[in-house]
Amino acid sequence: MTVELGHFALVLALALSIVQAVLPVLGARRNDERMMAVAVPAAFTVFALIALSFVALTTAYVLSDFSVQNVFENSHSQKPLLYKFTGVWGNHEGSMLLWVLILSFFSALVAFFGNNLPPALKANVLGVQAWIGSAFLLFIVATSNPFTRINPAPIEGQDLNPILQDIGLAIHPPMLYLGYVGFSVCFSFAVAALIDGRIDAAWARWVRPWALTAWLFLTGGIAMGSYWAYYELGWGGWWFWDPVENASFMPWLAGTALLHSALVMEKRSALKIWTILLAILTFSLSLLGTFLVRSGVLTSVHTFATDPGRGLFILAILVLFIGGSLALFAWRAQTLEPGGLFQPISREGALVFNNLFLTTAAATVLIGTLYPLLLESLTGEKISVGAPFFNLTFGPLMLPLLAAVPFGPLLAWKRGDILAVAQRLMAAFFIALIAVGLVLYQTSASGVLAAFGIGLAVWLMLGAITDLVLKTGFGKTSASTAFQRLVGLPRSVFGTTLAHFALGVTLLGIVAVSTFATESVLVMKPGDTIAAGGYTLRFDRTESVKSSNYTEDQGHFTVLNSSGTEVTVLLSSKRFFPVRKMQTTEAGIKTFWFSQLYVSLGDAAKDGGVVVRVWWKPLVTLIWLGGVAMMGGGCLSLFDRRLRIGAPAKAKLSKARATA
C-alpha cells in the first residue's frame, strides 16, 4: 500500500511539475499575476510529493519488502539498518529519485527565500526548475520506476553491492547531488534572465548564494568521494582521473569560475554575458556527469544497470537542455546590455585570469573524458586516457593559476598596482623560497618538482594570510585596533582567505603524498616486521571472524615507533559476502598527525605467509582537510551579511519607499 502511495505521489508530482513548468512562464510573458502566483505553492507541493514518494521507498527498504523489485535487487533482511536507509540511493532508480528530490528541494528553497525577487524573474526561475524536474520525473516514471512489484515476492533479497555497504554511501551521494543539482538554480536564473531579456548586478547578488551553496556541497561531495575510494578500494589512491570522477570535477571547475565571475558582475556590473554563459555551462556539465554516470556508457562502480533505453532518454534530456539553453543564449545574449570594461591589471582582470584558466582546465578535462568515447564510436579504436594525459594538460594550466591566487584579493578594483601588490607579498614569497630551499636540502636536490610544489603551497597559504594581515593593518597599528578591524571585517573576507588557504593545504597534501609516499609489497609471516615512515609494522596473526552478512579474514598488526615501543594496533582485512559472492578489501589505516600508515591484505602466498601491501602516506589527510576547509570558506561567505538569503535591510527599505 505504502509503495503504491509512493508511486502515485511520484506521478502526481510529474503532473503538477508540468503545470509549474507552463503556467508561471506564460504568466510572466503576459504579466498575469495570478498565473505567476501558481509557481510558489506548486514548488512546495511538488517537493512534498516527491518527499512522500522517497519516504515510501525508504519504508519498503527498512521493512525489507521484497515484493518491490528494487528492494529485492539491492537489499537483504540481514543488512545492517544504516545500509537499509542508504541502500535506497545505492542503485539506479533510487539515486534518480534522490536526484529529483534534491532538485525539488532547491525549487522549494527558491520559492521560500525568493520574496525579494521581482515576480516575473521568480516565476521564470521556478518555471525553468520545473522543466528540468518534469524531464527527470518523466525519465523515472517511464524507464526507472523504483516501485515496480514482483509477483510472487521472493523470500530474500540479493543484497547491496558490498563496496557500497559503508558510511560513505550515507554522505557522498547526497552531498554530491546537493552540489550537482544545486547548480540547476544558477541555470534557471540564467535562462530566466535570457527569457526576460534583462540582467543587472542584482541578478548576480541573487545567484551568488545559490552558486556558493552548490559549490560547497560539490566540494564536500568530491572530497568525501575521494576519501571513500581511498580507504575502501584498498589501492591507496585518492584520485584516478576516472571518467566518473572527472564528471564531478568538471562542474566543480566551472562552478568555481562562476563564483568568481559573479563577484565581478555583482561589484562592477561587468562580465554579465559571460557569467550567464558560465551558469549554463556549469549545470550542463552537471547534466553531462549525470548522463555519463547513469547511462552506462562508462563502466565504473557508479554504473548500476545498463539499459540502452535509459541512456538514450538521458541523452535526449541532455541535448534538449544543453542545446536549448545554448540556443537561447545565442539568440538572446545580444539583447542583454553589455557590461563595462576595465583595466587588465585590476581585481576584475585577476578574476578574468582565474576564469580563463579554470574554464580552459575544465575543457581539457572534458576532452580527456569524451575523446575515448568519441574515438570508439567513430573508429572503433579503444583507448584509455588516464593520469599521464591529465598530468600533462591539467597540471601546467593549474600552475600559473595557483601562483596568481595571492595577487587577486590584494589588487584593487578598477585599476590595480601590480608592483605595490608584489611588494606586499614579498614576505610570503621569501618564506616560500626558503621552503623550496629546505626541501631541496632535505632531499639532496633530487626532489625539484616536490620542492617547487611545496613552495607553491606555502606561497598560497601565506598569501592568503597576507591579505588578512594587510586588511587589519596588523603590525602597523596597535594590536587592539588591528583586532577591532579583524572583528569588523565582512565574513566574506574570511571566506576568501580560508578557501585560498585551504587550496594551499590541499596542494601540500597532494605534493607530499605523490612524491614522498613509500610503498612495499611483501609476504609476511607472523612475527615479520617492515619499516614504514619512521614506524615499524609487525605482523601478529590472522583470524577469521563471522559477521551478520559477511565473513572476514583479519590480519592483526602492531605498530612500533623508532625506539621499539608499541604505539597502536592495526587491523586490515578481507571480507567475503556470500550472497553476492564478492570479496572486498578493508584496508587498515592509522593516522599519525596528518600522515597515514595504510595496510592492505592480499592473497595467501604459497609458503604460508600473506601478501601485504604497506604504504606510508605523508600528509595525505591534508588533501581532504583542505577540501573541508574550502567548504568552511564557502559557508563563511554564504553567511556574509551582504549575501544572506532573505531580504537585506536596505533592500526592504527601498522597496517600501517604492511602494509608498
Add this chain to the structure above:
Amino acid sequence: MTRKQKRLSVIGGGLLVLGVAAALVLFALQQKIAFFRMPSDIQATDMQSESRFRLGGLVEKGTVVRGEGAKVSFAVTDHIKSVPVTFEGILPDLFREDQGVVIEGRFTPGGAFVADSVLAKHDENYMPKEVADSLKAKGVWQGEAKQQ
C-alpha cells in the same frame, strides 16, 4: 590604453592560454594514451613499440602461478590467442581464473607483457565492458558473465 587595446589585450591573452592548452592536449593525446588490445589483435609493431597498452581478456584457466613474494604470472586469452603476463603486487579482489580483466603495462621484446596495474571491475559484473564488447565482436562470447 584605449578601449580597443584593452579589449585586444584580454582577447589576446585568452587566445594564448587556449592555444597553449590546445597544444598540450594534442601532444598528450599522441603520447600519453594507452591503446586497448585483445590478445588476438596484437600486431608485431605493438610488441616493438614503447607505448603503453591496455590488454583485455580472460584470465586463462590453470595459468595463474604465484611466484616468489608478490610476483604473479598468468596468461590473458580471448580464446583465439593468449599472452603471458607478469605482475608484481596485489591482485584486485575480483581477479580470478576465467574472469575478465584489463591490465595496463608494456610489452617486453620477447613478447611477454609486464603489467603495472591489473584492473578487474570493482562491481558486481565481472566482465569489463571493453572485454565483453570485443569478445562479442570476435564471436567467442560465452554468454552473460555470471551475475550474482
